[in-house]
Amino acid sequence: MPTIAAPVRRFGETSRCDAWWVQPLVVAAGLGLFVVYSTWAAFQGEYYHSGPYLSPFYSPELFGDSPHAWFGPKPAVWPAWLPWSPAFLILGVPVGFRLTCYYYRGAYYKAFWADPPNCAVGEPRGSYLGEQSFPLIIQNVHRYFMYLAVVFIGLLAHDAWKGLWFTDPATGVTSFGVGVGSLVLMINVTLLGGYTFGCHSLRHLVGGRSDQLSAATPLRQSTYDCVSCLNRRHMLWAWMSLVWVGFTDVYVRMCAMGIWTDFRLL
Numbered sequence: 001m002p003t004i005a006a007p008v009r010r011f012g013e014t015s016r017c018d019a020w021w022v023q024p025l026v027v028a029a030g031l032g033l034f035v036v037y038s039t040w041a042a043f044q045g046e047y048y049h050s051g052p053y054l055s056p057f058y059s060p061e062l063f064g065d066s067p068h069a070w071f072g073p074k075p076a077v078w079p080a081w082l083p084w085s086p087a088f089l090i091l092g093v094p095v096g097f098r099l100t101c102y103y104y105r106g107a108y109y110k111a112f113w114a115d116p117p118n119c120a121v122g123e124p125r126g127s128y129l130g131e132q133s134f135p136l137i138i139q140n141v142h143r144y145f146m147y148l149a150v151v152f153i154g155l156l157a158h159d160a161w162k163g164l165w166f167t168d169p170a171t172g173v174t175s176f177g178v179g180v181g182s183l184v185l186m187i188n189v190t191l192l193g194g195y196t197f198g199c200h201s202l203r204h205l206v207g208g209r210s211d212q213l214s215a216a217t218p219l220r221q222s223t224y225d226c227v228s229c230l231n232r233r234h235m236l237w238a239w240m241s242l243v244w245v246g247f248t249d250v251y252v253r254m255c256a257m258g259i260w261t262d263f264r265l266l
Contacts, residue, residue, distance in 0.1 A: 100139045
């Protein structure tokens with residue numbers, strides 16, 4: 001039989017009758033707003049800690065002026081002409097993890113690159129080289145960012161734990177307590193954990209190299225089922241964690257500036 005070539009759609013041409021443009025528009029607005037705010041917050045270099053709370057945009061704080069800094073103030077070797085912020089040293093990991101995430105690829109390919117704008121909608125280019133050529137082949141580093149992201153979840157969990165210990169400025173005594181900020185930090189690490197541990201790469205790592213999972217060890221089967229459970233809602237985890245990590249920075253920042261009061265619940 002002769003092969004019939006599918007008609008080439010012009011950019012934006014489609015037979016769809018629904019408002020297909022709404023989804024990429026909302027995604028572009030959401031991701032764009034987060035990128036603008038997080039970039040601004042990272043460049044501030046201040047108001048990122050309040051009492052026992054540390055903004056996740058600055059965690060871990062390797063060098064800095066807050067009590068949370070691991071190795072003291074800004075390194076003396078930091079170039080004077082280069083803007084300084086503790087966030088610059090660590091933000092590459094969470095940014096790289098999300099930027100190369102399988103879900104986010106599809107989201108921003110449609111929203112920003114129109115590749116394609118949506119399913120069954122004409123795109124602005126006539127050829128596609130795929131992710132096996134430069135520059136998109138760089139997306140394959142996602143699995144390595146995943147390893148680092150898991151470590152960051154442990155660090156953020158430690159921050160949430162530290163957010164339960166308050167020092168009385170009058171006596172210097174540290175005691176256990178629960179503030180609104182404590183709950184904000186705990187929700188943050190929970191949502192980020194749900195997103196990270198539902199990662200497609202992690203699912204492949206715990207379930208790969210086995211043609212029949214039912215014949216694997218019970219521990220491996222349970223781990224795979226757990227990651228798969230989170231993976232089924234990977235998009236939801238991705239957006240909830242993105243919104244909440246931004247709100248967590250806002251909360252810590254507002255408390256540090258004295259605009260909001262962190263009410264103590266316990």
